[in-house]
Amino acid sequence: MLSQFHDPIVAIATASGRGAVGIVRVSGKGLGPFVQALLGKVLKAREATYLPFFDGQGQPIDHGLALWFPGPHSYTGEDVLELQGHGGPVVMQLLMARCLAVAQGTGFAGLRPARAGEFTERAFLNDKLDLAQAEAVADLIDASTEAAARSASRSLAGAFSQRIHGLRDALVNLRMLVEATLDFPEEEIDFLKKADAEGQLDRLHAALTAVQGEAKQGALLRDGLRVVIAGQPNAGKSSLLNALAGAELAIVTPIAGTTRDVVQQTIQIEGVPLHVIDTAGLRESPDVDEVEKIGIERAWGQIEKADAVLFLRDLTRSAQTDYQQGDAAIAAALPAGLSILSIWNKWDRCSPETWAALADQREPGDLVLSAKSGEGLEALRKRLLELAGWQPSGDGVFMARERHMQALARVQTHLGSAKDLLKAQAEHLDLLAEELRLAQHALGEITGEFSADDLLGEIFSRFCIGK
Ligand code: GDP
Secondary structure, eight states, X not given: OGGGTTSOEEEEOSOSSOEEEEEEEEEESSOHHHHHHHHSSOOOBTOEEEEEEEOTXXXXXXXXXXXXXXXXXXXXXXXXXXXXXXXXXXXXXXXXXXHHHHHHHTTOTTOEEOOTTHHHHHHHHTXXXXXXXXXXXXXXXXXXXXXXXXXXXXXXXXXXXXXXXXXXXXXXXXXXXXXXXXXXXXXXXXXXXXXXXXXXXXXXXXXXXXXXXXXXXXXXXXXXXXXXXXXXXXXXXXXXXXXXXXXXXXXOOSSTTOOOSOXXXXXXXXXXEEEEEEOOOOOOOTTOOHHHHHHHHHHHHHHHHOSEEEEEXXXXXXXXXXXXXXXXXXXXXXXXXXXXXXXXXOGGGOXXXXXXXXXXXXXXXXXXXXXXXXXXXXXXXXXXXXXXXXXXOTTOOOOOOHHHHXXXXXXXXXXXXXXXXXXXXXXXXXXXXXXXXXXXXXXXXXXXXSOOHHHHHHHHHTSOTTO
């Protein structure tokens, strides 16, 4: 990776397809002569210049704006040129081809199309962003709700990194204290007591727990919750997905077995993305044909991957023995340990007698609703948020990823071991020092202070080209 690092790179930075404006972006060191050869003039730094973009025969490809950001004051930290033209795919391809051709003739033969995320990777390697901020760039682009976008934006501005730096500074102080005592083996425990090492460790632990709580909320905003709607055919699964999404997505028909494949829609409740998946009705019957059978298998596959299952039952058929048996079979087959919300649907058609007759089938936490009239949907939304562990906390949440959560968990483990060693007044304070060093290392993985090349490759390869 590092050997290619100095090659100049070029990419179309805007999404493929047609658009009002399209951008071709070039980054590299010492690009001045290349820019002059390409555009026929010296550009002023950080100013928009309107000019024609010519092809090799001197014919204009387009007229547009050129923006010149000499390094290090640019996104990547290198020289960056941005050409804004009309956003058609052919115009963009021609502009990019022209950049590559001019580079060949002007000593920039190394200019090549950028890999996914390579601009941001350079920004990271040139200390323009730390790793958590670089990840926030991708999370901002991928955000599926407004709240997710706002939290990614806060992470990009450094809110998460600052919290990590706060923890790191406290940890460094404690490490200095412990390592200083290593030189005075006779008095080390007394020394640590006087300096309230245990108190410092406790405060650090509490601060870490607070960051973990916020990061968990951020990860929820980023990743959302996978919710599967399951139940027998005609229980109203598609109707419930549509009611939650507020649009006609899945095909709703009164014929059993209509939803033969999996339909997914991302909805948001208070900004938390919920990926709601409608599945084929689960039934065992001689009428089940091959296609429906595959749908049912896929439904079970989705259930296994779900964070929560909405187990939907039809109140209008709940008195029928074969229907009850169908529900019982599903209930028995649902994997243990999964969050399951039991929901009775078609409340609008439920008579007081039917409801009373259900007394021995209902559980206290069961929800009752009507996908048709919308009654009871608000309570379901509330329960879904509770299930997700969402705590509305105003504007404070920053975005975090599973990778960050794992690193924070490792910090916690090392701090826990450090505390045990301190409490036990262990003779080997070097072990304590080592636990603190490992905790700091795990924190540094979040911001990229310590990170392996393959991790970086993995992170940046998930970006879009041109970012
Ligand atoms: P699925 O097979 O479980 O996806 O069920 P559908 O959503 O296709 O619904 C099956 C039938 O039940 C359709 O005719 C719906 O209009 C009807 N249905 C769904 N929910 C309700 C409800 O809350 N009340 C009433 N009265 N009918 C409903």
